[in-house]
Amino acid sequence: MLLACAGGPADLNEFTSYFLPESAAIQAGDGRYHYTQQFLYLDEYSDSLRLEENTNAEAWAKYAGVSPEIAYNYFYAESPNNTLSNRLLLKGNKAAIAYLQLAKAADNAYRPATYSWEEGSKDSLVLVESYEKAKQNARTATDGFLKERYGFQAVKLAMMLDQPDACIKLYDELIRPLKTKSFISDWAYARRAGASMAMGDTAKAIYEFAQVFERCPSRRREADLSLRMKGVLFQEKALSYCQNDAEKAAVYALCAIQPFQDGLPFLKKMVELNPKNSLIELIAAREINKTEYYSLGEIPYTEDTLAFEAHRKESPSYFEELKAFTAELAENKNLNNPAFWYTAASYLAYVNKEYDQASEYLTKAQAHPTPNNYLKQQIAVQQMLLLVAKQEAVTPEFEAQAIGMLEQFNRSDNFRLVNAYTRACGLLAKMYRGQPLEDKKSGGFLSSCGSKSDEVPATHLAKAFLVEAASSWQSRPQSDDLYLPAFATNKDRYAIEDSASTGTIEQVLQYMQQPALTDTDNRLIGLSGVDADYLYVVLGRKYLSTHQYAKAAEAFGHVAPTFWTAETSVFPTHFDENPFHLSPNNGESKTHSFTPATFAKRMAELESQMNKGDAKAAYLLGCGAYNIGYWGNSWILSQRQRSSSEYEYMYPPRDLSGEDYYVMTKARSYFEKALQSKDPELAAKAAFGAALCEQSAFFIYRANEGRDLGYGEDEQTAFQKRMSVEEKKRLGKYFALLRSRYAATQYTQEVLEECSIYRDFVGGE
Template sequence: MTRTFFKKLLVASVSVLALGIGIYAYACADGWWGYSYVSSFTPEAFADDSYKPLFYAPEEKFYDYAQLEYIEKDKDNILADWQQYLGAALPKNKITFYLMNDSSATEIEQLYRELQGNATQRSGLLASKKTQNFVQFLHYAKAIEASSTTTFSSWDYEDRIVVQTQSSLVEDIETFYQNLEKPDAFFANRIWFQVLKAKFYSDDRGSVIPFFEASANKQPKNDLYYRALGYVAGAYYQQSAYDKSNALFASIFNDVPSKRHEALYNFRPLSADSLHQALQQADSKAVQASMVAMNGYYHDAAEAMKRIYAIQANSPHLDFLLTRWVNAEESKVNDYYNVQKSSYPWDASQIDKETLNWLGEVLKQPKKLHNPPLVYLAYGYISMFCKDHEVAKTAYAKAARYARNQPLVAAQIRLFSLLNKVSQLKKVDAKSEKDLLADLTWLYQEVPQDSVLTKSFRYEYASTWIKTALSAVYANNNNPLMAELLYSEQGFYDNKEQGARMEEFLLQENKNGWNTLFADLYPYNLSDIYESRAIYAYYQNRIEEAIDLMERATPQQVRIDRGYDDIYYNAAILRGNPFNGKIKDCNDCDHEAPQKVKYTKLDFLRKVQELKQHIERGTDVYTNALLLGNAYYSTSFFGNARVFYYNTIIGEYGNYISTKNQPYILGMSNAKMYYEKALSAAENKEQRAKVSYLMAKVDRNEFYRKSYLQNEEYYWADPEQAMFKAWTGFRNLKNDYADTKYYQEVIRECGYFRSYLAQENGKGR
């Protein structure tokens, strides 16, 4: 197996930082939508990437599913350091090979033996003192890696052998370090670190503490220094000296941005009393602020902010805590699942007003803060939820004074200012349209195309909320067309007049900028609209109108992935013959059965119209009414032609039918009406037997609808209550038509009817 030596080396050098809590792993859950689906406050705008894993993410271990990157993150720096040190003494590809490839071990040990032997017999590669140092370093590092890189599966309860660095190796490398004459600073620094690593992975882990304390002052405060400090913190942690380990992790957190994630991960959260004691171990106010910030991450961000401000008002660590607090507060107000109902403007009853007021006090001296625009925006944003719109407006204006050459901050200010305006609207008139249009155009047309902003800017929830809010304003002012245009809701097009007005509006030329913007944003095209109106007209038994509308619902091409797919609309083919009325409902069987005629949606409507005309003329009323009853049955939820009502606006593709559409899709009134016409026109017992059975199916479906299907939550029916009801059609079939051929066919095909008969016969005995 090939594995890089660098990976082992790096894991060994920082793995102490995984001692505090333990290794974690997780992956994106199905349905991950990102943070902007419920949030409009973008933490990336206010704190650098070193804080990013620590942003608010209540459903993840760390923000954006960040992993502890022990392995690769310093790879380039380590290679670059050694390449710079060795210079021309060793080719770069050789340096990479020795550091990163396991197969180099044999060659390294051969070079080491040469180094220990007769100087006159050394190869040319060892002619340089620096290459000799490199080989010496590799010899020790590879020996230590046997213990520093040992891992085991958390599920393996058999093989948990912990390999410790042998005491002889610890003594050897420490002696080598102590005996360095006129040391090369670069080489000495790396050997010093190897001593610490060897001690940490020995049976005397605590020995790293006195060695570090005695020697660290001679070392530069570089990356190795802080990795070594992590070993010391880990040793204290193992000794349960958490006040000392936390102080060291806080120092790493404060001084080394690239290690903030690991330091916080291994920090042991403290109670208030324990935190007070641990703060005594910190050697500066900056480290004290770090410790409070780390503890606040695990506990109370608001309380931690206040304490940090008292210790060091301009601490940058206050910033990431404030973003966490704001994101938590907005989550109390923003609700993705109810945005369509719009809590317009907002319900701020749960907002932490005490901390909000504290921010207001802090902003009386903004120059004391590390990031004034963040605090102004946080204060204004949460104040806006509390309907303090003038306070919010002033705060946004003050934030703008600081936000120069910061596109993400400027975008955040512009978005919040827009939200503040929209949330105060009582009506939309020419003045408000003029005031809002430029910002709305920016939000809906420019932001989604801005490659800088779309990386992290949270605008999606706000863009949905704004359309919903404007829709609510229009609805309150009796303008259903604009209310629908801004936020579509089911049922708009079952109203004939509303559908006609929307068609007229969308076809209108020379719209003003406001109407053009929202017409372009409307998610449905004219074919969607015509088709939905045609479907509603059909269920309302306005067939001529339905045909006219469906004729206009012409197939469209939409881009799907890398190609174009047709959306068929009036050319969509019904999967089963909708005019068949069979004894047994088996939609899959009907879909697979050979069909002499394949009906499109438009063909189907034209056939329905033809059958209606025959009935109106009195031509073979029984047959034509029976076929129409079958048609309405088949185009219901219970039938084989559900495709007929599939439409993006109507939106019914599953097993739960929305309340608005239940009368149409679950309703049996049209089918029942035509079956009753057929029964009245029946000329013999065979015909009446057939209609009686089909009407029993209608009664059964009406029972299912009223008892179960109208409930939003799926209900498992009690078989004793649901099955073998004495439908009127069943009684008629049993009592009046037992001597028909159709009766025998029903007995053969319908187990439901056979069970009903058995139940009835049982009662007779």
């Protein structure tokens, strides 16, 4: 199931993988047999091929002397016409028209449901009538083209009428003796295989479906699904029906692409029996991808976690076995694509951390030209991963080479290339920070260690930040239709920014604004997807959220004025109320002309005035600090995004009671100072502002208390009752001041009129 959530996979088949299955040479349509954790590999190209329709239309076009478009329209168009039958009539071919009428009648009489919630239709009278005519005409027809098709209709209708034994007999009588056979005979053989399955002879069905799969592209998908949907796996007995090694290899091939089993033993048999089998490379890629799925990623949602863990434990030895076998096949003269086999062996050596051997195999792969662009991409991916894995120190030459390689993949929509790109960025960031990449002896493929104790140059720390930002989904270049796909392995640039200190952001800015940036520097900055304006906004927000107003003003002051009002800017939409306005109306206009820079500057001025004893300045500081928090009207000044219920449903859950952004501790301290004012109206406003801060803290308290609350009505009622008591208790301090000390002020009267919580408090006194 794929939920429609932001940041989710852009490909249903996505998992941690760095090996492109398309590197394998395959026939058109066979991409659907690449490994996937889904039931089927939903590949648009593979599953959009109309092999059955096109093959049949072309046969009829040749027979009738018409264009393939005319034949296709008659059989498969949503709004067909009768051009084909009219042309046959003009040629006097009434026998062909009679066949077309029978075939259409049979098809219209049997309409199985496409989905489980639908009802199919079956007109048994029409089917029986067509069945008898098909048998009769198959026995008497002299036109070989029509004779074969009548035989197919008889076999097909027998199965529609639930007569599998008759289906087998009719195939042996009407199809098997034909001296000239086309794909139609294979379609009939597929029905015969279905009859064997229906009669419980699964071994025979495996054999028969395997032969259909091997020799009939237009029924290959159906042959696979006939086993897959019933969970039928390899049976040794199926080999007893085989007439030669090629047929045995076909059995192994069909079984190898079925889920829930290891395909390597079948692959070895296929190479031994028929090295020309077209699926050998695909099955090898499947086994690599399958083992990646179990060994490299996090444990996914699965009903059988124990089985998954068992596969994970077996993965290292399976990778070793795969590596040895692919290396052996690279030298096998009976196989004609050494570039693929050397590339596969190189990748498996890389996974096993045998980097020198991986490089050696990759060099051999490059020595063999290939027309497969995916294989060329795979070679490039491995060059990139090996370059980083083998490098021991960052040098200008290495940086230039690494950045050049990264630029090849930052626009890709193939999740495996994105996986590799993200991994290379992460490893390069570690190198800049002086961290070991992997523990080659004891760690896993993705293991890493802590930072070295040596001091890391500020420039390297800046580059580490930029290369990590480059791996984020936000830094991916948009497609022509402005679509920005996100992959599970992509980093989140916002999380990277949040975890970076102000010092790091300042180091990045200093690096980006050097007067003599090299070409490599500029390309790295380009990959990162950020510029100076963007980072000054990040820096300003960080300073503003920690109430360092002068520093925030300085940072925001570096941002180009047009940035705040540009069409792509979020500020015109989300910074649309005066950050010093509170409701009920505190005397500050709702409209404003601030930019983030002028607001931060004003906050710095107010802080200076407050420190000199100005209570009004303290109050306005409180308003500003409140409004840049989660509950305020100008949260966009300190955060880039906000959800209306994030404090309740944050994942993973965490206690927010110590985070100023949510509980408004700083704002309350300003209101506390304003309460010292001798002006009762100002003091009343400060008291209400402080109450709002208390209310914010209460909301966080309530969310924490209700985190594990059940859905039972009694439990919910008891919780709401307890929270009602807690709310009055926790908001009592400042409401009590309004009630007792400032009840006569005009502002308190406005609060009484507009704030239901205060009215409840007063009413309960």
